[in-house]
Structure formats: structure tokens, C-alpha cells
Amino acid sequence: MSGARDLPAAPVDKALPGHSDEDTRRRGPAGYLLMLPGGLWLALFFVVPTVTLVSTSLYDPSGSLALGYQMTGHWQNYTQSLSDYSPQIVRSFLYALMATAACVLLGFPLAYAIAFKAGRWKYVMLVAVIAPFFTSFLVRTLAWQYLLGDNEFLVSMLRKVHILGSDGYLLDTPFAVVTGLTYGFLPFMVLPLYASLEKIDPRLLEAGADLYASPLSVFRHVTLPLAMPGLVAGTLLTFIPASGDYINAELLGNPRTRMVGNEIQDLFGAGDYPTAAALSVTLMVAIVVLVLVYVRRAGTEELL
Amino acid sequence: MSGDLTLTSVTKSFGRFTAVDDLYLTIPEGSFFALLGPSGCGKTTTLRMVAGLEEPTAGTITLGEQDITRLKPYKRPVNTVFQSYALFPHLTIAQNVAFGRRRQGHKNVDSEVEKMLELVELQAMAKRRPAQLSGGQQQRVALARALINQPQVLLLDEPLGALDLKLRRQMQIELKRIQTEVGLTFVHVTHDQEEAMTMADTVAVMNGGRIEQLGAPEELYEAPATTFVANFLGQSNLVAGKVVGRDGSVIHLDVEGTAITAGSARARSDEGDVWVGVRPEKVYISEKDEERGDELNCLVGGVVSDVSFVGVSTQYLVRMPWGQELTVFEQNTGNRERFRPGDPVDLLWRPEHTFLLDASQDAAAGVDREGE
Amino acid sequence: MGRAGRWLGEHLLLFLGLLVLLYMFVPVFVVILMSFNDPASRNSYTFDGFTLHNWANICEPYQMCSSLALSLRIGFFATLGATLLGTLMAFAMARHRFRGRGAVSLFIFLPMATPEIVMGSSLLALFVSSGAAGILGFWTIFIAHVLFCLSFVVVTVKARLAGLDPRLEQAAMDLYANEWQTFWRVTFPLVFPGILAAALLSFSLSFDDFIITNLNAGQEVTFPMFVWGAAQRGIPPQINVIGTIMFVVALVIVASGELGSRRRAGKLGT
Numbered sequence: 001m002s003g004a005r006d007l008p009a010a011p012v013d014k015a016l017p018g019h020s021d022e023d024t025r026r027r028g029p030a031g032y033l034l035m036l037p038g039g040l041w042l043a044l045f046f047v048v049p050t051v052t053l054v055s056t057s058l059y060d061p062s063g064s065l066a067l068g069y070q071m072t073g074h075w076q077n078y079t080q081s082l083s084d085y086s087p088q089i090v091r092s093f094l095y096a097l098m099a100t101a102a103c104v105l106l107g108f109p110l111a112y113a114i115a116f117k118a119g120r121w122k123y124v125m126l127v128a129v130i131a132p133f134f135t136s137f138l139v140r141t142l143a144w145q146y147l148l149g150d151n152e153f154l155v156s157m158l159r160k161v162h163i164l165g166s167d168g169y170l171l172d173t174p175f176a177v178v179t180g181l182t183y184g185f186l187p188f189m190v191l192p193l194y195a196s197l198e199k200i201d202p203r204l205l206e207a208g209a210d211l212y213a214s215p216l217s218v219f220r221h222v223t224l225p226l227a228m229p230g231l232v233a234g235t236l237l238t239f240i241p242a243s244g245d246y247i248n249a250e251l252l253g254n255p256r257t258r259m260v261g262n263e264i265q266d267l268f269g270a271g272d273y274p275t276a277a278a279l280s281v282t283l284m285v286a287i288v289v290l291v292l293v294y295v296r297r298a299g300t301e302e303l304l
Numbered sequence: 305m306s307g308d309l310t311l312t313s314v315t316k317s318f319g320r321f322t323a324v325d326d327l328y329l330t331i332p333e334g335s336f337f338a339l340l341g342p343s344g345c346g347k348t349t350t351l352r353m354v355a356g357l358e359e360p361t362a363g364t365i366t367l368g369e370q371d372i373t374r375l376k377p378y379k380r381p382v383n384t385v386f387q388s389y390a391l392f393p394h395l396t397i398a399q400n401v402a403f404g405r406r407r408q409g410h411k412n413v414d415s416e417v418e419k420m421l422e423l424v425e426l427q428a429m430a431k432r433r434p435a436q437l438s439g440g441q442q443q444r445v446a447l448a449r450a451l452i453n454q455p456q457v458l459l460l461d462e463p464l465g466a467l468d469l470k471l472r473r474q475m476q477i478e479l480k481r482i483q484t485e486v487g488l489t490f491v492h493v494t495h496d497q498e499e500a501m502t503m504a505d506t507v508a509v510m511n512g513g514r515i516e517q518l519g520a521p522e523e524l525y526e527a528p529a530t531t532f533v534a535n536f537l538g539q540s541n542l543v544a545g546k547v548v549g550r551d552g553s554v555i556h557l558d559v560e561g562t563a564i565t566a567g568s569a570r571a572r573s574d575e576g577d578v579w580v581g582v583r584p585e586k587v588y589i590s591e592k593d594e595e596r597g598d599e600l601n602c603l604v605g606g607v608v609s610d611v612s613f614v615g616v617s618t619q620y621l622v623r624m625p626w627g628q629e630l631t632v633f634e635q636n637t638g639n640r641e642r643f644r645p646g647d648p649v650d651l652l653w654r655p656e657h658t659f660l661l662d663a664s665q666d667a668a669a670g671v672d673r674e675g676e
Numbered sequence: 677m678g679r680a681g682r683w684l685g686e687h688l689l690l691f692l693g694l695l696v697l698l699y700m701f702v703p704v705f706v707v708i709l710m711s712f713n714d715p716a717s718r719n720s721y722t723f724d725g726f727t728l729h730n731w732a733n734i735c736e737p738y739q740m741c742s743s744l745a746l747s748l749r750i751g752f753f754a755t756l757g758a759t760l761l762g763t764l765m766a767f768a769m770a771r772h773r774f775r776g777r778g779a780v781s782l783f784i785f786l787p788m789a790t791p792e793i794v795m796g797s798s799l800l801a802l803f804v805s806s807g808a809a810g811i812l813g814f815w816t817i818f819i820a821h822v823l824f825c826l827s828f829v830v831v832t833v834k835a836r837l838a839g840l841d842p843r844l845e846q847a848a849m850d851l852y853a854n855e856w857q858t859f860w861r862v863t864f865p866l867v868f869p870g871i872l873a874a875a876l877l878s879f880s881l882s883f884d885d886f887i888i889t890n891l892n893a894g895q896e897v898t899f900p901m902f903v904w905g906a907a908q909r910g911i912p913p914q915i916n917v918i919g920t921i922m923f924v925v926a927l928v929i930v931a932s933g934e935l936g937s938r939r940r941a942g943k944l945g946t
Contacts, residue, residue, distance in 0.1 A: 026771060026772050026773065027772070027773050028772070030768075030772060031768045031771075031772025031773060031774040032768075032772075032774055034764040034765065034767055034768035034772065035764070035765055035768040035769075035774065035780065037760075037761050037764060038761035038762060038764060038765040038826060038830070039765070039780070039783075041761055041822060041823065041826060042783050042784070042787070042823070042826065043783075045799065045802070045819055045820070045822075045823045046783070046786070046787055046795075046798075046823060047783070048802060049795075049798035049799050049801060049802035050798050052798065052801045052802045052805050053794075053797060053798040053801045053802075055805075056801040056804075056805060106696045106699070107696070109689055109692040109693050109696060110692075110693040110696040110697065111693075112689055112693070113689045113690045113692065113693025113694070114693065116689075117687075117689055117690040117693070118690070118693075125693070125697065127927070127930050127931075128697050128700070128701070129697070129700065130930075131701075131704075131923065131926060131927055131930075132700050132701060132703070132704050132923075133880055133884075133926075134880055134922050134923050134925070134926030134927075135703075135704050135707050135919040135920070135922055135923045136883070136884055136899065136900060136903065136918070136919055136922060137884045137886065137900070138884075138886055138900050138903040138904060138907070139707055139903060139915055139916065139918070139919035140703040140704070140707065140919070142903070142907060142911060142915070143702075143703035143704075143706035143707050143710070144703055145907075146706055146710070146722070147702065147703065147706060149722070151722065152722070183699075183700070183703070186696075186700060187700075236789065237788070240789055240790075240791055241791055241792060243791060244791020244792055244793040244794060244887075245791075245792075245793075245887070246793065246887070247886060247887070247904075251907060260793075261791070261793045261887070264793050264797060265793065265887075265890070265891070268797060268800065268891060273801065273804065276797060277797060277801055280793065280794050280797040280798070281794075283791060283793070283794060284790065284791070284794045287789075287791065291789065355850055356849075356850075357846050357849070357850070376849070376854070377846070377849040377850050378849050378850070378851075378852045378853055378854050382850075383850055383851065384847070384850045386843050386846070386847055387843075388841070388843060390841060390843035390844050390846070390847035391847075392844060392847070392848075392862060393844075393866070394865050394866055403848070403851050403853070403861075404851035404852050407851060407852035407853045407857060407861075408852045449851065450850075450851075453851070453852070
């Protein structure tokens with residue numbers, strides 16, 4: 001196919017600043033009207049609940065769901081939950097970080113291969129990245145439970161080659177939890193990375209090879225900086241949900257691998273809404289701080 | 305005439321930027337009219353106002369008797385061939401061409417479409433999609449898609465800009481042929497002066513939202529009205545001079561101490577300081593003190609500073625005693641040897657080839673043009 | 677080295693990528709395999725023998741098919757709601773000028789950057805504190821699902837709209853199509869693949885969600901909640917039948933979506 005893509009782009013009259021903006025973006029009330037339903041939904045069910053969550057976190061925990069809570073500005077909920085659950089909070093971020101790192105290591109070669117090496121199999125490979133998604137997340141996590149099971153192929157193999165001891169196991173370990181997290185969020189890393197890499201003109205890589213010679217420095221000085229937006233988006237889309245997840249910790253871990261999500265869920269289950277809310281707010285604040293620091297360091301503020 | 309396109313005092317501002325400034329223009333029915341200028345001169349904005357894609361800030365646009373200034377684009381008997389063609393990627397070529405006819409409520413358009421595709425020699429491509437066509441083919445589809453509606457005015461927005469040189473020449477001839485055949489008014493926007501001169505009956509040179517000069521291509525070229533036109537349309541040598549007297553239609557000048565003459569027909573200014581202009585191909589480069597006729601203008605004491613061989617001609621840069629470098633084009637007839645850098649030479653030209661411009665203008669206006 | 681080394685260098689990355697893809701598919705293979713499992717006991721999750729029983733008796737496990745029906749129903753309505761609201765918002769953002777667009781972009785981004793557990797607990801806090809704990813059920817799940825799908829729809833459709841050359845719409849207007857015809861003949865067909873992708877994404881997000889749903893479902897049980905419960909009690913192999921069916925259906929939709937968009941494009945405008 002020698003389509004129009006191969007032809008040089010038509011010269012564009014670029015002397016009118018904001019010119020194309022001027023005639024494609026209309027003024028007037030229509031924009032607000034289109035925005036209204038979705039905006040209301042976000043305001044009512046995202047902004048308002050966040051406020052409610054914060055205020056719930058300050059209720060007196062001695063109340064109950066049936067009797068109602070007293071708003072007492074009970075900030076001790078925070079000190080209490082921090083002192084009770086700081087190991088789980090730290091663990092959550094640690095596991096999420098490890099899973100994110102693993103996702104980068106696995107996702108980058110895959111995204112790169114799809115973008116530059118797949119040729120006409122590009123579309124098929126992209127579908128293949130998304131396809132496993134459609135088999136329910138929980139069902140796939142259960143499949144990992146099976147794959148990592150004590151008497152299954154993987155463990156017996158590892159025992160045979162003495163990577164694991166003769167009574168070594170994988171299921172119910174931190175390794176299993178991180179594996180599950182990595183697996184679950186890998187597509188969120190691959191897709192934004194691919195989107196960034198795909199925009200790179202392969203001629204740039206050739207020019208890089210021409211100027212820097214070594215493939216490694218081409219990667220460092222050309223590919224990586226250009227892939228940065230995708231990498232940042234991918235790490236955020238992986239790290240954030242992973243740090244709040246509890247499905248993997250529950251199905252693939254043990255009581256010592258519990259993450260903060262497990263605790264929040266259990267506290268809600270037990271009816272201790274104020275403490276659960278306080279823990280939730282703590283998690284949210286911690287994530288916001290981490291993300292802001294990260295994005296600033298990565299130098300890609302415009303993403304937010 | 306009934307179908308003239310007339311712009312009266314049209315102004316268009318984007319915020320504080322004035323793209324088109326108090327423009328008056330009449331384009332006669334059936335003419336091939338070119339709006340020529342560098343990017344940002346307001347030519348595309350003018351075109352878009354005629355198409356109805358932009359509303360003038362002030363002024364009126366009429367087509368024949370009808371005021372179309374504020375008419376929606378789909379209510380005007382005007383069609384556009386867009387810069388990047390803007391073919392609908394989800395429709396086949398035939399569907400693209402039929403689009404306008406169908407929107408106007410015509411039912412049986414198949415034979416019309418076929419005839420149009422025949423005109424642009426693309427019958428075989430009817431079932432393909434735009435992405436499967438080459439740039440030149442896409443351009444022809446865009447043309448057919450507009451022409452099928454038999455508009456009173458066809459607007460062409462840099463229609464050949466995306467094509468390579470060879471294809472562009474071919475399409476220029478093709479467009480000209482079609483225009484003669486269908487006899488519609490064509491308004492062609494371009495920054496390519498050669499393209500404008502080859503195709504159009506009338507060329508308007510635009511700069512900074514205003515029209516600098518309007519006329520037949522030869523007229524603009526031989527008798528430019530401003531330094532901008534002199535430099536943007538081809539190349540010019542502009543030398544500072546002073547009018548010292550007048551003798552009927554002959555104007556006597558002093559240029560750096562040398563007396564020369566010019567005809568009043570090409571004089572835009574005939575007193576005081578002027579720019580004395582002459583086109584490089586009109587200048588004859590001669591050996592120092594070579595014998596010559598008295599009727600010629602002559603500037604002596606030049607030294608060749610650069611020689612570039614460009615095939616059909618040789619381009620010389622000659623440094624004059626007062627430091628200015630003048631350009632001379634000479635046909636490669638092979639009748640004599642080329643000069644070399646350092647050779648002492650004189651420059652000669654016929655007085656009637658001299659044009660005079662108002663000295664208050666910038667002699668370098670329009671020199672640095674893009675896309676050349 | 678030499679030619680072999682060069683070949684390896686050229687194909688190493690492709691090979692690595694395929695290996696990662698394989699890793700992504702391993703659990704899917706397990707799910708497909710297990711859908712034919714004939715477990716020796718209720719709690720056994722090892723492959724004990726081949727049977728077609730699970731496929732012939734999909735709805736055998738108590739509550740499984742009712743939970744599946746609920747998930748499909750919620751998925752359908754949440755997709756409809758989120759796609760509609762999100763598409764309108766995407767058009768507003770791409771095509772209209774209004775105040776506070778920075779704030780709006782932030783509020784569209786934030787839900788995607790909120791961990792599910794936090795979003796779920798905020799919604800629960802809202803429902804409970806407004807005294808609506810009693811109504812937890814279908815509608816609260818619907819509200820939550822539309823909420824977390826909405827941002828993804830906006831982002832997907834907006835990207836598609838941003839890639840649309842405004843000259844195409846101008847060309848349509850120039851060719852005698854009024855605003856309405858321009859929208860339906862040109863804008864919509866060209867944006868449609870984006871809307872379809874957004875709807876597919878919404879459905880899969882909704883169908884798959886457990887954490888937010890679990891907090892706001894009241895007495896209702898969705899399919900992921902059923903799986904979760906089963907994981908504690910013993911997993912019926914029919915779960916894997918459902919997983920396999922979802923996988924196959926998704927593949928068919930993606931493949932036919934691609935073919936369909938080509939054919940549909942061929943019919944429009946004639």
C-alpha cells in the first residue's frame with residue numbers, strides 16, 4: 001500500500017496563531033450543555049463522596065451503622081489507623097513498586113516489539129495484549145493460584161533444578177502476590193508505552209544509530225526520552241491500582257502479605273466505617289503525594 | 305457582469321491580528337484568478353471567507369447580485385479544493401465525488417460521477433478508498449468532488465503544494481485545461497509565483513493583508529508597482545538613483561554618478577530619489593570597455609564575484625564600485641566563454657527595461673520567501 | 677557471530693515480546709483447560725480428568741447464572757450510560773470553548789488515578805451517610821460503574837476526535853451538507869470506532885469489577901462476587917466455562933468490529 005502516508009505533508013499556513021482553534025472550537029452554551037450530564041455525575045458521585053469520606057473519617061468510631069455516627073472531629077482515627085496499619089501501608093507500596101518495576105521490564109520489550117518489529121502482525125499482537133483482559137480478572141487470578149500450586153508443574157520444575165528447596169513453595173508467598181499484581185496490570189503498562197513508541201519515527205532511531213553508533217546509547221538518548229510520556233502514564237496506571245488492590249493478596253498470599261486494601265475492606269465489613277474511611281483517606285493522600293513527587297521528577301507535569 | 309465575485313472593504317481580524325485588511329477585489333466571471341503571496345499574507349483567509357468557512361469582521365462579499373457575506377458554506381454556489389484535499393477517508397472515491405450532489409438532493413448521480421471521474425482520468429479507482437491513492441490521484445479526486453457541483457466559483461487552496469515538482473507541472477497544465485473546458489471562475493491561492501504566473505489570467509499579489517498589485521502576469525513581472533512585487537515575483541536588481549530631468553517620455557537619472565535613462569511607462573515615481581530596477585535576465589554582461597551602442601544604459605567598473613552554472617543559464621553576481629552586488633542571468637547559448645570570478649565587467653541594458661519605484665520602500669521587501 | 681548474530685539481534689526483541697505475550701496467555705490456557713476439568717472433589721483445583729459436563733451444565737452451580745445475568749445487565753446499562761455521558765463530554769471538550777477546562781480535565785483524570793478501594797469506600801460513605809444504606813443494590817452498582825467507566829470513555833473518544841482533521845467537516849459543509857448532515861455523514865462515522873472501543877472497554881471494566889462493586893452491592897451478587905465467594909468454598913469448574921466464553925466472545929467482537937467498521941464505512945454516504 002503506497003497510501004497518502006508516504007507523501008510529504010502539505011505545507012500548512014502557520015502564520016495565524018491559534019487559527020485552527022478559532023474555527024473548530026465553538027463558543028456558546030452548547031459546550032456547557034454537553035458537559036452537564038457527565039459533569040453532574042462526576043460531581044455527585046466522585047467529588048461529593050470524597051468529601052463524605054473525609055468527614056466519615058472524623059466520626060466518633062464508637063457509633064454504629066444502625067445507630068448512626070457522631071461528627072466529633074475525631075482525628076485520632078488517623079493516628080490509630082496509622083499506628084495499627086502502617087506495616088500494611090508500607091507493604092502495599094512496596095508490592096506495588098515491585099509489580100510496577102516488573103511491568104516495565106516485561107512491558108517495554110513487548111511494546112517495543114509491537115511498535116517496531118511486528119510488521120503486519122501489529123494489530124494481531126495488540127489484540128493479543130488486550131484479549132486476556134476479557135477473561136474475568138478473578139478467574140485469571142484463580143488460574144495463577146493453580147499455576148503456582150504446590151504440586152503443579154512450575155513448583156516441581158523449580159524443585160528439580162534446586163531453585164526451590166525440596167519442600168519449597170510459591171503459593172501464599174510475597175512472590176506470588178507480586179506475580180499476580182504484575183500480571184493483572186501489565187496491559188495498563190503495555191498500551192500507553194506502545195502509544196508513545198508508535199509515534200516515534202523509525203528514521204529517528206536510524207539517525208540516532210548514525211550519530212551515537214551504540215544501540216544502548218540510542219535507546220538511552222533517543223528512544224527512552226521519546227517514550228517518557230507513555231512510561232509515566234503506564235507506571236501511574238499500574239502503581240495506583242496495584243497499591244489499592246487486595247484480590248491478589250487474598251487469593252495468592254498469606255496473612256503476612258496482607259495489603260492496606262485487605263484491611264479497608266475488612267474494616268468496612270466489620271462496620272467500623274470511621275477507621276476504614278481514615279485508612280482510605282490516608283492511602284489516597286499518600287498516593288497523591290507520591291504521584292506528585294514522581295511526576296515532578298520525571299519532568300512530565302503536563303500529563304496531569 | 306452577472307457572475308462576478310466582488311469583495312468590498314473586507315476585513316478579518318483574529319484577536320489583535322488583522323489577517324485581511326480592508327480588501328477590495330473584483331474577480332470577473334470565467335477568469336482564472338490567482339491570489340499570490342507568502343504564508344500569512346491573508347490569501348487563505350480571503351479564500352475561506354469566500355467559501356463561508358470564516359466570517360468577515362467587516363465588509364461584504366457578493367456573487368453576481370447576491371450578498372453571500374453571511375451565508376452558510378452549504379448555501380453558497382462555491383466549492384473548495386482543500387490544501388490537503390480533505391477527502392472523506394471512510395467513503396470510496398465514487399462516494400466522495402457524489403457527496404455534494406447527494407446533499408443537494410439529486411438522486412441519480414451515478415452517470416455524473418462517472419463522467420467526472422472520466423474528466424480526471426480516474427474511472428478505474430471509483431471503488432477504492434482515498435488512502436489507496438497517490439497524492440496526485442487524491443488531488444484529482446478533490447477536484448472532481450468540487451467540480452461535479454458546477455459551482456459558480458471554484459476555490460483552490462494551494463492544491464498542488466503536496467505534490468512533487470514534476471507532478472505539479474503536469475497538474476498545472478491539467479488544471480488550466482479543465483478550467484478552459486468548463487469555463488468556471490477559478491480562484492487559486494498559492495505561494496508559488498511560477499505556478500500563479502503559468503496558470504492565471506490575473507494575479508493579485510498579497511502582502512500583510514493587502515493587495516500590493518493586481519494584473520496580468522506579464523504586466524506584474526515587467527512593471528512591478530512595489531519593491532515587494534519586484535522581489536517576490538522573480539528577482540530584481542534595485543539600485544538607488546535620483547531623477548535629474550525629463551524629456552517627453554524619457555526620464556533622466558543619476559545612478560552613482562552614471563547617467564542612465566528610463567521610459568515613463570514603467571515609472572511609478574518620477575521625481576527625487578527612486579529605486580532603479582532591472583530584471584537580471586535583461587542585463588547584458590560585457591567585457592570591460594567592450595564597444596557598445598550609445599542608446600544602452602551602462603554601469604561600468606563591475607567585478608564578477610560569483611558564478612553559478614544552472615544548466616539553461618549562468619547566474620553571475622557582480623560587485624559594483626559602490627559595493628552593491630547585482631545579479632545577471634545569461635542564457636547558455638555557448639556563443640562565448642563564461643566569465644570567471646575576478647573578471648572586470650560592465651553591465652548594459654535597454655532603457656525601456658528599467659522600472660522606477662518609490663524610494664521610501666524597503667528594497668529587500670519580499671526577498672526572503674519560503675518554499676523556493 | 678556474523679549473520680547468525682545479526683539475525684538474533686534483529687529478532688531478539690520480537691522473541692522477547694512474544695515470550696511476554698505467552699506469559700499473558702498462560703492463565704487463559706489454564707482457564708480453558710479447567711473448563712473441561714472433571715474435579716475429583718469439590719475443593720480440588722487440579723486437572724483430574726476430561727469432561728464436557730461443565731459445558732453442558734453451565735448453570736449447575738447455585739446462583740452462578742443469576743450472578744452472571746446481573747453482571748451482564750449492569751454491564752449493559754453501565755456501558756450505555758457511560759458511553760453516552762462520556763461521548764457528550766468528549767465532544768464538549770474537543771469542539772467547544774468553555775470556562776474551567778483545566779479543572780474539568782483534572783476531574784476527568786482523577787477517577788482513573790484513584791485506587792478502586794478508595795473510590796468504592798467514598799461511594800459507600802456517601803450512600804450510608806445519606807441514609808441510603810438500605811437501597812444498596814442494582815442502582816448503587818450502576819452509579820459506581822458508570823462513574824469509573826466515564827473517564828475512560830472521555831479519554832478514548834476525545835483522542836479519536838483530536839485525530840479528526842477539522843477540514844473534513846469543513847469540506848462536508850462546503851459540499852452542501854448542513855450541520856446535521858455533516859455530523860451524521862462525516863463526524864459520527866469517523867468517530868464511531870472510538871465510541872465503539874470506549875463501549876467495549878466500559879463493558880469489560882464493568883463486567884470485571886470486584887472491589888468497588890463488593891462495597892456497594894448490598895445483597896446483590898455479581899459474577900466476580902460469586903467467583904470470590906466460590907474461591908473461599910471450592911471453585912466450580914463452570915466458572916472457567918464462563919471465563920472461556922467471555923474470552924472467545926471478546927475475540928469475535930474485536931475481529932468483527934474491525935471487519936464491520938470497514939463494511940459500514942462502505943455503506944454510508946451512498
